[in-house]
Amino acid sequence: MELTRMTAAELSAALATSEVSATEVTQAHLDRIAAVDDRVHAFLHIAADSALAQAADVDQRRATGEQLAPLAGVPVAVKDVFTTKNMPTTCGSRILDGWHPPYDATITRRLKQAGAIILGKTNMDEFAMGSSTENSAFGPSRNPWDLDKIPGGSSGGSAAAVAAYEAPLAIGTDTGGSIRQPAAVCGIVGTKPTYGGSSRYGVVAFASSLDTPGPFGRTVLDAALLHEAISGHDPMDSTSIDAPVPPVVAAAREADVSGMRIGVVTDLSGDGYQPGVLSRFAEAVELLESLGAKVTEVSCPHFKYALPAYYLIAPSECSSNLARFDAMRYGLRVGDDGTRDAEEVMALTREAGFGAEVKRRIILGAYALSSGYYDAYYGKAQQVRTLIIRDFDAAFGQVDVLVSPATPTTAFPLGERADDPMAMYLADLCTIPSDLAGNAAISVPCGLAAEDGLPVGLQVMAPALADDRLYRVAAAAEAAFAGRWGQPLLASAKGLGA
């Protein structure tokens, strides 16, 4: 039994019958990390000792006959934006280098309570701003399909860890596409749950009205298992929705789209889209139709303004949220030599502690919010947000889910867009509308682009709190593709050798 090749669902079943121990499963993944992470660089911190201690605890509890949650003993990698007690949390930034938060994020706590084994903290674009992990202060992660390509971002370390079999599951956050885009370019499954469906307490804030934690897995069912484990109302997050968790695991098991109405968003295609992405997407739509779905075309005319609206709203919120990094109570402090006042020390610390993209966005946000420009930029972007929500409302009046490519292109070479912000921002063209509307969306692999042999993601979008529909459609597509391909897509990934 090759433990690192097993899905979380398979591991869960083997653990439940004591076929394997949590200690064996954890050690196998730590060994895999030791073998490949010098090439992938998915992790910023590997928590071997605490992972093995957690595993021993799970094994001991199971031995006493205690009924454990489905993920008990299953390893998970956690994006370095979630606070973790007794473990560093850097957000990929020098300004938090060495910071050990005094409390656990709600999602960290729920993972621990479920008995999931936290392997460590994964690399990310600094403060979740980016689409490639190249904005990490600690160097980029690499795509397991081709080590010279980006793994996507900002949750690129989490996606790369799962695609490289370093972890069966990982947690990320999605603000403009930071789960779905890396999932798509690494050939795995990633979900942005409904905004408010998963708690932001202890998630270091980037853009609070958009930030949404969610799962990565190699299969749709695995993502659903993790989705269910982390979701649900949290009184510690005032934007958390007090409603039952949608039945995502049941939907992933049913995997039935017969009679479902699926809308193809015509506005998410055309110029700027790679031909190999569009042809795989078209095949996926045909496949869903052949499974009994009713497919129609739907227009969302304001989606073309989603990217510009996002790059006003997200930086505005970022400029406010990141004001907390003031060198006074925690984190880096630079230039405090007894002669400088607090404001000089703040400015020197933020200059030394933040990378180029974070500085760009803070300044952009300060501009969009400044008196005289507020109405023309931030105010207008908020109105566009309303129009995008209305587009979705109209579309969901006609269909049950919407589909599009998850990204306009496959993984691009490291370095290609690193200093070209507008080109980098285009990577999130298809994913941003769902963030602005706060609804739910998933990316599921739908094949390899003919021109470069790299994975393509199919995006499915559903109304808020109808997250189960994502899993129903994605699981149906996954099963049908598996029949066609004869093996999981990820079996073709050769970046780390056969």
Added chain:
Amino acid sequence: MPITRDEVAHLARLSRIALSDAELDHLAPQLDQIITAVAQVQEVAAEGIPPTSHATGLTNVFRADEPVPCLTPEEALAQAPAVERQRFKVPRILGED
């Protein structure tokens, strides 16, 4: 040119970021390009369209005001850059005069 180098320098000062001249030279044209692109939102006729600040529609979320355990002073100060007599020690905030 929607944003000048001087405006970027001013915004950086307001944002408490001590940008170097070289960074200003690099950032100012990039920000100009970004602002030109995002200004597309102004093309949308949005007369009478209400703004959306967040998507859940939740307003005024309350909870019972009950004391719960919180961080000890030691925990709260453990990550501070400088501490004195169980307080955060910070650089001076007022001038000499």
